[in-house]
Amino acid sequence: MTDCRLLIDPPAAGAWNMAVDEWLWHWAGKTGRWCLRFYRWEGPTLSLGYFQNHEDRQQHPPSLSCPVVRRISGGGAIVHDVEWTYSLAVPLKLPTNEPRANQTSEGLIVSRNSGCGRNMPRQWLYEVVHGTIVELLAHFGVHAQICGKVQEGKKAAALPFLCFQRRSPGDVLVGPIKVAGSAQRRNNDALLQHGSLLLARSLVAPELPGLKEIAGREFPFEFVLEVWLARLSDRLRLSWAEEQLSETERAAIDQLVLAKHNCPAWVIKRTRPELSMFFNS
Amino acid sequence: MKPEDLLFTKTHEWVHLTTNPTGETIATVGISAFALEALTDLVFIELPPVGRRVEAGGAFGEIESVKAVSDLYSPVNGEVVEVNTAVADRLDRIAEDPYGANWLVKIKVAGDVDRSTLLSYDEYQKQCAEESH
Numbered sequence: 229m230t231d232c233r234l235l236i237d238p239p240a241a242g243a244w245n246m247a248v249d250e251w252l253w254h255w256a257g258k259t260g261r262w263c264l265r266f267y268r269w270e271g272p273t274l275s276l277g278y279f280q281n282h283e284d285r286q287q288h289p290p291s292l293s294c295p296v297v298r299r300i301s302g303g304g305a306i307v308h309d310v311e312w313t314y315s316l317a318v319p320l321k322l323p324t325n326e327p328r329a330n331q332t333s334e335g336l337i338v339s340r341n342s343g344c345g346r347n348m349p350r351q352w353l354y355e356v357v358h359g360t361i362v363e364l365l366a367h368f369g370v371h372a373q374i375c376g377k378v379q380e381g382k383k384a385a386a387l388p389f390l391c392f393q394r395r396s397p398g399d400v401l402v403g404p405i406k407v408a409g410s411a412q413r414r415n416n417d418a419l420l421q422h423g424s425l426l427l428a429r430s431l432v433a434p435e436l437p438g439l440k441e442i443a444g445r446e447f448p449f450e451f452v453l454e455v456w457l458a459r460l461s462d463r464l465r466l467s468w469a470e471e472q473l474s475e476t477e478r479a480a481i482d483q484l485v486l487a488k489h490n491c492p493a494w495v496i497k498r499t500r501p502e503l504s505m506f507f508n509s
Numbered sequence: 510m511k512p513e514d515l516l517f518t519k520t521h522e523w524v525h526l527t528t529n530p531t532g533e534t535i536a537t538v539g540i541s542a543f544a545l546e547a548l549t550d551l552v553f554i555e556l557p558p559v560g561r562r563v564e565a566g567g568a569f570g571e572i573e574s575v576k577a578v579s580d581l582y583s584p585v586n587g588e589v590v591e592v593n594t595a596v597a598d599r600l601d602r603i604a605e606d607p608y609g610a611n612w613l614v615k616i617k618v619a620g621d622v623d624r625s626t627l628l629s630y631d632e633y634q635k636q637c638a639e640e641s642h
Binding site for chain 1 (some may be wrong): 522552553555568571573574575576577578579580582599
């Protein structure tokens with residue numbers, strides 16, 4: 229089993245949530261450790277995909293009153309409200325101070341067998357994590373499936389504004405309705421995958437039904453979490469180590485919020501500040 | 510250009526080195542056919558402006574496919590002197606000619622090229638074969 233840091237966070241502001249995910253992505257690359265995080269949002273928040281234009285949010289009037297953040301991952305915009313959000317930070321190579329001999333650890337056997345590590349195919353992680361959501365929903369009596377090939381146009385301008393109105397291979401569908409989707413950010417050192425499981429319809433995204441509307445019942449996360457963690461552990465061969473953010477980490481993330489995720493330059497224009505000071509310490 | 514005449518990074522960029530009439534080394538850089546096949550369904554690309562300084566192993570651009578944003582890495586140190594902006598309008602067809610019309614940037618090389626970090630075509634093919642298993 230590979231050791232995986234586990235964070236289960238209380239509701240927080242959008243900029244904080246995005247900064248934590250970015251911090252953990254770099255942390256995974258630097259430490260060679262995995263991290264799984266579950267989190268929620270203080271209030272309904274719109275997150276734009278990395279390349280989306282800020283002015284395109286005008287296409288979705290119901291969410292215009294929501295604060296907006298920009299993700300470092302791709303895909304369409306998400307109205308985060310009655311959902312659980314996860315992020316998974318995966319190292320793509322061992323820390324440079326790790327001796328080569330240690331690469332025979334069980335974690336890297338997983339790497340060779342299932343495509344983890346530096347050459348991990350991006351689609352593989354979507355399908356594994358989303359596969360656990362299908363299993364999770366089956367446990368609660370909801371029949372979901374993984375979206376296969378889609379005929380949707382590839383031109384970015386032709387794609388719907390909202391992620392949950394798009395269909396991509398690997399999305400989790402209940403009938404024709406998308407209930408979970410994820411996006412990724414990748415560099416040489418690490419991969420960040422984060423995604424949302426829609427628990428119920430949001431007042432600020434009324435066109436998107438959630439599991440409550442589909443299944444006619446609530447899905448309290450306390451019940452969901454235990455099953456989901458068990459499925460993720462089994463599929464990814466991970467063992468959980470609950471480890472909250474340290475004061476040092478929180479201070480660095482605070483700075484990242486101020487320097488990037490709360491800044492109009494980033495959210496509106498996608499102008500990136502120089503960040504090496506946050507990640508090289 | 511034939512891929513056999515190119516050098517490759519471990520991160521799947523290709524580079525073609527030429528010397529211009531004033532003796533400067535120009536590196537033409539693109540994405541390998543193998544990477545394009547793996548990426549599939551490209552929807553966005555961001556390339557640097559002319560004049561941007563880049564470092565070998567450092568990111569010079571970004572690309573999005575299937576909701577995944579990845580960095581593009583420069584094989585050389587230098588300054589961007591030309592950008593193939595037309596590529597952004599034909600991302601769905603970039604794999605049709607990855608080593609020709611769909612180059613990404615031309616970089617005026619600063620200093621010597623560290624060839625020890627680059628792979629020959631045969632070495633790159635071997636890496637791709639390993640990644641495919």
